[in-house]
Amino acid sequence: MMWTTLIAGLILLSAIPPGLPRSIYDVEGRSKRSIDLNDVYYSKMRQFRLPNEVTATSYHLDIKIPSIEKNEFSGHVKINLTWKDTSDRITLNIHQNLEISKVGIRMIQLPPDEAEKGTPMKVNIARKERQRFKSWYIIHLEQMLKNGSACEVDITYYGNLTTNETTGLYKSAYMDITGKKHPFIATYLQLDNAQKMFPCMDEPPYKATFKLRVSYPVMQGFKACTNTPLISRRTINNSIEEEFEETPVMSTNQLALVISDLETLFPGENVNEIDGRKLQVRVWGRKEFLVSLTEVPNKIVKIVNYLQNYFNSSLGLPKLDMMAIPMYSASKASDNWGLMFFKESELSSPLVWTTAYELFYQWIGQSVTPYRRNDAPVNKALNSYLASMATLDLNPDEMEGKWPMTVLYSLYYEFAQTAPFSRVAGIRHEATWTKAELVFRMFNYTFGHELFQKSVRNFFHQQSKEDRRTFFANDIFTYLNDLANETNNLPPGLTINGIAASWINRDRVPLVTVIRDYETRKINLSQKVYLRDVPPQSTAKVSYQWDIPIVMQAEDNLNFHDTKPTVWLRKEIVPKNLTMLDLTNKDNFIIVNPEEIGMFPVNYDSCNWKMLSQYLQGPNRERIPPLTRAKLLHDAWNLAYAGELCFGIAMNMTLFLKQEKSHVVWEPVFTMIHHVGRRIEGLDVNFKFEAYIQSLLKPLYLELGENPQPDEPSWKTHMRGLMQNFLCRTGYEPCIKEARDQFKKWLIDEEPDKGNPVANKFLCPVFKWGTNEEWEFGLQRVINFPKTSLARKQNERTYLLKTLAGCPKDANKIEKLLQVSVLDQNENFTDADVQLIFSMLTGSATGYKTLFNFLHDHWYTVKERFQNKTYLWDGIINSATSSFNTHEGYDRVSQLYVDHQNEFESADAIIRKALRIIKQESIKWNEENVPVIDAWLKENLSKEDLEAIAAATSISTTAVPTTTD
Numbered sequence: 020m021m022w023t024t025l026i027a028g029l030i031l032l033s034a035i036p037p038g039l040p041r042s043i044y045d046v047e048g049r050s051k052r053s054i055d056l057n058d059v060y061y062s063k064m065r066q067f068r069l070p071n072e073v074t075a076t077s078y079h080l081d082i083k084i085p086s087i088e089k090n091e092f093s094g095h096v097k098i099n100l101t102w103k104d105t106s107d108r109i110t111l112n113i114h115q116n117l118e119i120s121k122v123g124i125r126m127i128q129l130p131p132d133e134a135e136k137g138t139p140m141k142v143n144i145a146r147k148e149r150q151r152f153k154s155w156y157i158i159h160l161e162q163m164l165k166n167g168s169a170c171e172v173d174i175t176y177y178g179n180l181t182t183n184e185t186t187g188l189y190k191s192a193y194m195d196i197t198g199k200k201h202p203f204i205a206t207y208l209q210l211d212n213a214q215k216m217f218p219c220m221d222e223p224p225y226k227a228t229f230k231l232r233v234s235y236p237v238m239q240g241f242k243a244c245t246n247t248p249l250i251s252r253r254t255i256n257n258s259i260e261e262e263f264e265e266t267p268v269m270s271t272n273q274l275a276l277v278i279s280d281l282e283t284l285f286p287g288e289n290v291n292e293i294d295g296r297k298l299q300v301r302v303w304g305r306k307e308f309l310v311s312l313t314e315v316p317n318k319i320v321k322i323v324n325y326l327q328n329y330f331n332s333s334l335g336l337p338k339l340d341m342m343a344i345p346m347y348s349a350s351k352a353s354d355n356w357g358l359m360f361f362k363e364s365e366l367s368s369p370l371v372w373t374t375a376y377e378l379f380y381q382w383i384g385q386s387v388t389p390y391r392r393n394d395a396p397v398n399k400a401l402n403s404y405l406a407s408m409a410t411l412d413l414n415p416d417e418m419e420g421k422w423p424m425t426v427l428y429s430l431y432y433e434f435a436q437t438a439p440f441s442r443v444a445g446i447r448h449e450a451t452w453t454k455a456e457l458v459f460r461m462f463n464y465t466f467g468h469e470l471f472q473k474s475v476r477n478f479f480h481q482q483s484k485e486d487r488r489t490f491f492a493n494d495i496f497t498y499l500n501d502l503a504n505e506t507n508n509l510p511p512g513l514t515i516n517g518i519a520a521s522w523i524n525r526d527r528v529p530l531v532t533v534i535r536d537y538e539t540r541k542i543n544l545s546q547k548v549y550l551r552d553v554p555p556q557s558t559a560k561v562s563y564q565w566d567i568p569i570v571m572q573a574e575d576n577l578n579f580h581d582t583k584p585t586v587w588l589r590k591e592i593v594p595k596n597l598t599m600l601d602l603t604n605k606d607n608f609i610i611v612n613p614e615e616i617g618m619f620p621v622n623y624d625s626c627n628w629k630m631l632s633q634y635l636q637g638p639n640r641e642r643i644p645p646l647t648r649a650k651l652l653h654d655a656w657n658l659a660y661a662g663e664l665c666f667g668i669a670m671n672m673t674l675f676l677k678q679e680k681s682h683v684v685w686e687p688v689f690t691m692i693h694h695v696g697r698r699i700e701g702l703d704v705n706f707k708f709e710a711y712i713q714s715l716l717k718p719l720y721l722e723l724g725e726n727p728q729p730d731e732p733s734w735k736t737h738m739r740g741l742m743q744n745f746l747c748r749t750g751y752e753p754c755i756k757e758a759r760d761q762f763k764k765w766l767i768d769e770e771p772d773k774g775n776p777v778a779n780k781f782l783c784p785v786f787k788w789g790t791n792e793e794w795e796f797g798l799q800r801v802i803n804f805p806k807t808s809l810a811r812k813q814n815e816r817t818y819l820l821k822t823l824a825g826c827p828k829d830a831n832k833i834e835k836l837l838q839v840s841v842l843d844q845n846e847n848f849t850d851a852d853v854q855l856i857f858s859m860l861t862g863s864a865t866g867y868k869t870l871f872n873f874l875h876d877h878w879y880t881v882k883e884r885f886q887n888k889t890y891l892w893d894g895i896i897n898s899a900t901s902s903f904n905t906h907e908g909y910d911r912v913s914q915l916y917v918d919h920q921n922e923f924e925s926a927d928a929i930i931r932k933a934l935r936i937i938k939q940e941s942i943k944w945n946e947e948n949v950p951v952i953d954a955w956l957k958e959n960l961s962k963e964d965l966e967a968i969a970a971a972t973s974i975s976t977t978a979v980p981t982t983t984d
């Protein structure tokens with residue numbers, strides 16, 4: 020799973036029902052590529068690297084398949100090897116399942132000095148050694164050969180086609196509609212699987228040319244396809260023999276072969292001629308699948324043209340075959356040079372991003388490979404960035420304007436945590452290349468598209484020269500550095516590598532503060548580490564600094580195409596801030612870091628914020644592009660949350676949302692509502708806050724219409740879902756009515772346990788605002804949920820249980836749930852269910868308060884029940900105590916702690932931590948911000964709203980004991 024989804028999932032868990040796309044990664048299917056070749060290769064890198072005195076330069080490979088039924092094959096390979104250093108042995112990789120029948124060797128070249136002396140060309144094999152454990156085959160020679168010698172080794176061998184998995188040279192089959200089986204033979208040589216097909220030097224840095232010949236039995240419609248075009252085909256004794264052109268120099272794992280009856284599609288358009296060549300594109304698939312692929316060839320031509328243009332070079336081969344392999348099981352597409360393999364569903368997708376990513380990968384990957392494992396993320400980042408740019412250019416709708424915001428806001432969120440990545444293990448690595456991708460984007464803006472493209476070209480063309488073909492992460496930046504320096508674009512005293520390092524190597528981002536002095540017309544810029552929560556006192560203070568490009572816009576001269584920095588805020592300068600002349604006069608606002616050019620939020624003086632807020636409410640609002648509007652809102656609200664900015668100013672920045680129509684601007688709003696909502700959950704101010712949210716959401720919701728229109732863009736559906744969800748949560752009447760009407764279908768169903776006719780999104784509103792009967796009906800459905808049913812998935816039940824626990828605002832529903840699941844020990848509730856209930860109850864004040872009361876009232880029963888289940892005991896203590904946010908709450912929790920001082924056992928640290936957080940974070944946060952938010956809301960809500968709230972509050976306080984500050 021893509022890590023941004025993980026983070027978004029955590030943030031929004033209780034806010035957004037599953038099933039709604041949360042980030043562009045879900046929508047675009049980017050998450051499929053979470054495992055990349057480089058990662059796997061380097062993490063799997065064998066301890067046994069081949070000695071490098073002798074290297075292979077070319078292979079002639081004959082593969083014979085005598086019968087399609089028998090799963091056997093025989094091979095004959097000739098390998099030309101040259102000596103880089105003195106050695107009397109040749110070491111090859113060969114998989115243990117291949118058997119060697121004959122080995123020969125001949126000398127084809129002497130080192131220059133010996134050739135002069137007229138030394139005879141002689142070489143003999145002394146002995147052969149097979150080290151199965153290392154998959155090594157060592158040929159010991161009688162003679163010691165010197166640097167510059169060359170030999171041809173000749174090996175005859177045989178083996179079996181793989182049939183139990185899809186690696187090496189494997190056999191598989193697919194079924195057509197009539198039930199007829201179509202066998203096919205294909206390769207998967209990525210990682211180190213080439214040695215399963217032939218003896219070779221199976222490590223990516225050993226690059227060589229390959230000349231392939233295959234023979235297989237005559238079968239209706241069968242052809243072979245490999246990296247290069249066919250040069251001859253003949254039929255001898257009932258078998259076909261095909262020979263292919265020699266490949267350019269490449270790694271063994273790039274070789275590919277398919278023998279099948281798959282059929283082809285050709286594009287309607289041609290690839291542009293380049294270097295005197297015209298690439299021929301073909302798309303392959305099962306006959307019955309071809310109709311799903313009809314649009315694909317032209318899409319590929321479009322992308323290839325883009326790539327040729329970007330690199331100003333050809334793919335280096337005369338043809339490119341893209342094949343949808345039936346039942347392709349590898350986690351990633353196989354980007355063999357000239358013959359790429361995809362899952363059927365992946366190749367048929369109309370989206371540009373994934374295909375562009377694979378093509379960039381092969382374009383760059385066939386020429387240059389990262390040198391070390393640490394260099395791989397940068398390679399991936401560059402591919403990913405280029406693919407995103409290609410998508411923006413070729414099919415902008417696909418991004419829906421949301422890139423890079425979705426990834427960026429997740430990064431801001433994570434990096435601003437006291438301990439980044441502490442909640443989700445294993446995503447740090449993913450975040451590294453996302454950061455690098457955003458650094459490429461930053462450079463593309465700050466140095467301009469042209470300079471960036473030129474340096475990518477230089478990198479590609481220089482590093483792909485014969486003698487290099489591998490690179491270090493820094494190389495990419497070095498090319499940019501040299502070009503920027505040459506063209507006088509390099510900020511004095513800085514290097515690109517130095518700038519990049521500060522952004523890539525840290526799990527933090529800076530906060531830039533911009534203070535304008537309107538009297539002296541000076542701007543003061545400073546930087547510090549951006550944090551959302553006040554770190555505990557024990558945490559060591561970090562004093563990171565960054566080299567930060569300061570791109571600026573002024574109200575009287577808006578030009579968002581100008582993305583060159585006015586200045587660089589540098590890490591070395593002392594004192595740590597910078598003063599410069601203001602760009603404009605005191606009546607105009609300025610914007611720093613528009614379009615999220617750099618990865619950092621920006622704070623301003625209150626005057627500038629005020630001017631921004633007013634402008635955004637005015638008629639010219641759209642002169643500021645959506646991504647920048649979103650950023651201003653995002654930064655204001657998050658900075659207020661972090662205590663960097665007065666909440667009143669942040670709230671002012673939301674006023675323009677009443678007119679805002681762009682989904683890009685709206686996207687981050689839901690997360691922010693959720694964050695603030697959680698802080699003030701259970702306080703009176705929350706009613707006002709919810710009323711305000713309603714007033715913001717309603718206009719756009721009404722405009723979107725309640726029901727999806729046919730063919731509407733996906734963002735609309737997505738937005739409507741989010742809006743409905745939030746409106747429902749705040750008690751918007753029409754939404755609740757609709758939810759209950761839908762729910763009725765289930766209520767009157769004669770066999771309600773056969774299936775759920777109600778869409779998930781309606782459940783929460785019904786359980787929150789509906790009657791006890793409706794809620795109890797839901798509870799029965801969980802209890803009666805069929806344990807084994809093909810028609811109903813367990814996650815349906817999980818969702819139902821989550822909403823039953825997390826949504827109600829009446830304590831009695833929750834009491835009932837706890838009664839059934841904990842006290843009655845109803846056997847239909849597993850321990851995992853109980854754990855889930857506890858964690859869902861932290862989402863609402865009613866939830867955790869009711870849980871607290873329950874724990875308080877049934878202390879000994881609960882303790883005994885969870886005696887041997889520490890995690891449930893810890894779970895209930897944590898969920899019941901940690902979410903309180905008032906003094907009264909603190910007192911109740913600490914009273915509980917005093918009353919049962921020695922009885923908490925494993926949960927002792929948990930309750931102590933809860934007490935600390937309530938006091939140091941929650942109460943402190945509330946004391947600082949709630950009065951401000953409350954005052955602002957009182958001023959900005961309509962009289963009717965305020966009266967309605969006053970009425971509602973008096974009812975609700977009788978239902979649940981809430982507290983007022």
Ligand SMILES: *[C@@H]1O[C@H](CO)[C@@H](O)[C@H](O)[C@H]1NC(C)=O
Nearest residue numbers: 077078079097098099127171
């Ligand atoms: C090896 O080199 C010799 C001499 O250049 C050539 O005749 C032969 O075809 C080459 N063999 C392979 C496997 O490339």
Ligand SMILES: *[C@@H]1O[C@H](CO)[C@@H](O)[C@H](O)[C@H]1NC(C)=O
Nearest residue numbers: 091115116117118177178179
């Ligand atoms: C191929 O498979 C057959 C039957 O399973 C087995 O007897 C034979 O040893 C295998 N050959 C090789 C080279 O592993």
Ligand SMILES: *[C@@H]1O[C@H](CO)[C@@H](O)[C@H](O)[C@H]1NC(C)=O
Nearest residue numbers: 116179181182183184185186
């Ligand atoms: C397939 O068989 C080979 C040897 O016969 C074995 O090493 C490998 O683990 C098997 N793979 C799977 C997926 O079972």
Ligand SMILES: *[C@@H]1O[C@H](CO)[C@@H](O)[C@H](O)[C@H]1NC(C)=O
Nearest residue numbers: 500501504505509513514515
């Ligand atoms: C920029 O180029 C000049 C002249 O070639 C060279 O002396 C200098 O070291 C370069 N600076 C950087 C940062 O590469």
